[in-house]
Amino acid sequence: MSSRSVMAELLWAEKYRPRSLREIVNQEDVVKRLHVFVKERNMPHLLFAGPPGTGKTTAAHALAHDLFGEDYRPYMLELNASDERGIDVIRTKVKEFARSKLPVEVPFKIVLLDEADNMTADAQQALRRLMEMYVDVTRFILIANYPSKIIEPIQSRCAVFRFISLKREDVVARLKWICSQEKVVCDDRGLESIYEVSGGDMRKAINVLQAAAALGEVNTSNVYKVVGLATPVEVRALLKTALFEGDFMKSREALRKLIVNYGLSGVDIVKQLHREVFSSEVAIPEDLRVEIADYLGEIQYRLVEGADDEIQLSALLAKLVLLGKPLRQQPQLSKPVKR
Amino acid sequence: MSSTKKIPWVVKYRPKKTDEVVNQEEAKKLFIKWIDSWISKKPEKKGALLYGPPGSGKTSLVEAVAAEKGLELLEMNASDYRRTSDIERIAKASSRARSLVSARGKILLLDEVDGISDVADRGALEAILDLIKNTQHPVVLIANDPWNPKLRGLRDECLMIRFRRLTKTDVKKVLRSICASEKLVCDDDAIDYVAEKSEGDLRSAINDLEAVGEGFGRVTLSATKALLRTRDRDLETFEVVRRILTSKYSWQAREASTQTDLAPDELIKWIHENLPRQAQDPEDLWRAYEAISRADVYFSRIVRSQNWDLLAYAVDMMTAGVALSIKNEQYKFKWTEYSPPPEIRKSAIVAREVRRVREDLAKVIAAHLKCSTSTAKSDVIPLLKVIFDNNLEYAAKLALGLNLSDSMITYLSESRGEQIVKRVEELRQEIRRETRKTVLELSRESRASSGRARTKQSGKKEEKNSRGLENFSRK
Known part of the structure; x- marks a missing residue:
């Protein structure tokens, strides 16, 4: 058996995801209350709120697992609202599942809506009706980073659970445990730096850990190497070519390459540019950062309206070439101090 | 000639003997040696892949060799062997040692193999591979671009024979000899023009010559230009774009746009392509792009609202709006070379394909990690790329564990994708053995x-x- 298991690998974030509430070591207050639902085999609608990577989705699955057993899948409909956020999905998929007959072996079914704060207002209204109509057979678990984006009537129908950011020592301990399971060499400074770069997001932390381990061992230099490699240099190069070199044609070629070879959509590129514009690694005068961001917003709006990726982003490049003109003319004056 | 049945010149003047195949000495030598090795029953590789630019003589050489060696040619085009069953049919024919009708040997010729879609014609490439492995007769594949990743498997099984792009001199030589046999009086500069335009594609050059020679008793440069230019959309469009970009008044620019058959949403691509060549002042360039991107916004509104009245405003912005933005006279009237937009359709297809792979990959990851596809794209894929670029063995195991497709693997590592795909295959076989x-x-x-x-x-x-x-x- 061992020779087989070494042949295929999984993502550690999946492999080491707690399956049962008992395995969850953080969020003690939340977990304690969820245990009660399992014991009583009953629960209200739930709203899990908190920053990414704090265990909301994991807790929802673990709850279903503990309620319905190992094969809990048929009794739970799982939707990621940022992928399926329209009112149609609520009216068809969710409604169908919610009103379907209750199997005798379970007290209720669960609808899990991940990233529910991405749902449109219409969809939320439709959802609210379903939550009322089928409450006897179906309970909803809504997960959101920003609970304020969930409409008031839904919030008032849910028991709200707040997930707090994971503590540094909890994240580091978990990472260390995974390293011991995987027989990966790691040092504490390396694990600390993973915490730094992932900002308490456990999923991100474990992903970075796995990538660093793939480079050999988990130490500070490999962690930063991974983060450096995972930051796409092409988008930054695009920004620099247009702004600092003022070479429109070259930057447009780079743009085409991003679209064709990397399969990035216009919106993907705008979003990444937005990140780069405020990065301390790119030395742009402060007032320009704001001006570029404003224009990025305009371009993204046009793209979402259905405008052409290449033409709109070329317009952006033309703007960057123009904005960079004073920088290029007086290089010694305009070179800002790197922060 | 007028009384006999008309055969197109490309067919009429196809090489009958290998000597007549123009300037592909190396390919000829390799190919004939390979065919001879079949006749003596000891071929090193059972397939040959002939590749090179269009009109360089690949098919002609195979036909000429078949004729000289007395071999029967079984020929199929991409459209014939889209389905696995078609290929199996040929395979059956080829597994018989001798055909019943004649005692002659055969050559199996599969033209345009790069035209097979690895998605739509799934299975076809594998069937060809099987065919090559089991054949009793030489199998010849022809492709323009053999480096396409989907042909990877075929490349390993085939003797690779390269055809060079023909030079202008090569093309001219053939055109002159055709003129002689057709008793066509043809000016040197006209021949030169046709050869130049063909860019080494002899087939298109012969077609052009036939088109010009047919209507006129004598082929002159001016007649040739007149005839071939009307067929040459690019030249005409360049002039329209140049007139738009160098217009001083709005009416000029708007009028120029009516001088082409190109639809406005095509024309805008041409203007977008060449605008930075004429508007080199950053101020001008930005203003012009503001205008053209407004036009683009109008197009998107037309598509969404189906309100075609808006088209007029789109055209205004992409013509007059752009023209009047270019103010710096230092560049405005300067002649610069234009170019057509990159093969939009082709690159759009590639982009769409890559995007689809990325989207599918994100879905696989999202299902495993129970996150949204956008999180998968922004947080996970970049890290996977790091793994796939740096640790081949581990990447292969992950690919196996996540059940990634070959195209997903090559998306994750441009440089080592192929190696990883190979390793995954080895691991799969190992598992099969274990099982x-x-x-x-x-x-x-x-x-x-x-x-x-x-x-x-x-x-x-x-x-x-x-x-x-x-x-x-x-x-």
């Missing part, structure tokens, strides 16, 4: 137990074992 071994052990076990009375317990044990197997293969 077979287990099955064998199981059957041995059950044979051993069949002597005894079958107890409930042994039945249970077997069930458990087979479930373990199932779990494992799912992995």
Whole structure:
């Protein structure tokens, strides 16, 4: 058996995801209350709120697992609202599942809506009706980073659970445990730096850990190497070519390459540019950062309206070439101090 | 000539002998040697892949060799062998050592193999591979671009024979000899023009010559230009774009746009392509792009609202709006070379394909990690790329564990994708071997137990074992 298991690998974030509430070591207050639902085999609608990577989705699955057993899948409909956020999905998929007959072996079914704060207002209204109509057979678990984006009537129908950011020592301990399971060499400074770069997001932390381990061992230099490699240099190069070199044609070629070879959509590129514009690694005068961001917003709006990726982003490049003109003319004056 | 049935010149003047195939000495030598090795029954590779630019003589050479060696040519185009069943049909024909009708040997020719879509014609490429492995006759594949990743498997099985792009001199030589046999009076500069325009594609050059020679008794440069230019959309469009970009008044620019058959949403691509060549002042360029991007916004509104009245405003912005933005006279009237937009359709297809792969990959990851596809794209894919670029063995195991497709793997690592795909295949085979071994052990076990009375317990044990197997293969 061992020779087989070494042949295929999984993502550690999946492999080491707690399956049962008992395995969850953080969020003690939340977990304690969820245990009660399992014991009583009953629960209200739930709203899990908190920053990414704090265990909301994991807790929802673990709850279903503990309620319905190992094969809990048929009794739970799982939707990621940022992928399926329209009112149609609520009216068809969710409604169908919610009103379907209750199997005798379970007290209720669960609808899990991940990233529910991405749902449109219409969809939320439709959802609210379903939550009322089928409450006897179906309970909803809504997960959101920003609970304020969930409409008031839904919030008032849910028991709200707040997930707090994971503590540094909890994240580091978990990472260390995974390293011991995987027989990966790691040092504490390396694990600390993973915490730094992932900002308490456990999923991100474990992903970075796995990538660093793939480079050999988990130490500070490999962690930063991974983060450096995972930051796409092409988008930054695009920004620099247009702004600092003022070479429109070259930057447009780079743009085409991003679209064709990397399969990035216009919106993907705008979003990444937005990140780069405020990065301390790119030395742009402060007032320009704001001006570029404003224009990025305009371009993204046009793209979402259905405008052409290449033409709109070329317009952006033309703007960057123009904005960079004073920088290029007086290089010694305009070179800002790197922060 | 007028009384006889008309055959197109490309067919009429196809080389009958290998000597007549123009300037591909190296390819000729390799190919003939390979065919001879078949005749003496000892071919090193059973397939040959002939590749090179269009009109360089690939098909002609195969036909000429077949004729000279007295071999029967079974020819198929991409459209004929889209389906696995078609290929199996040829394969059947080829597995017979001799055809019934004649005692002659055969050559199997599959033209345009790069036209096979690895998605739509799934299975076709594998069927060709099988065909090559089992054939009793030489199998010749022809492609323009052999480096396409989907042809990877075929490349390994085939002798690669390269055809060079023909030079202008090569093309001119053939055109002159055709003129001579057709008794066509043809000016040197006209021949030169046709040859130049063909860019080494002899087939298109002969077609052009025929088009010009047919209508006129004598082929002159001016007649040639007049005729070929009207067929040359690019030249005409360049002039329209140049007039738009150099217009001083709005009416000029708007009027210029009516001088082309190109639809406005095509024309805007041409203007977008060449605008930075004329508007080199950053201020001008930005203003012009503001205008053209407004036009683009109007197009998107037309598509969404189906309100075609808006088209007028789109055209205004992309013509007059752009023209009046270019103010710096230092560049405005300067002649610069234009170029057509990159093959929009082709690159759009590539982009769409890559995007689809990325989207599918994100879905696979999202399902495993229970996150949204956008999180998968922004947080996970970049890290996977790091792994795939740096640790081949581990990447292959992950690819296996996540059950990634070949195209997903090559998306994750441009530089080492192919190696990883190969390694995954090896691992799969290893697993298959292991599985077979287990099955064998199981059957041995059950044979051993069949002597005894079958107890409930042994039945249970077997069930458990087979479930373990199932779990494992799912992995």
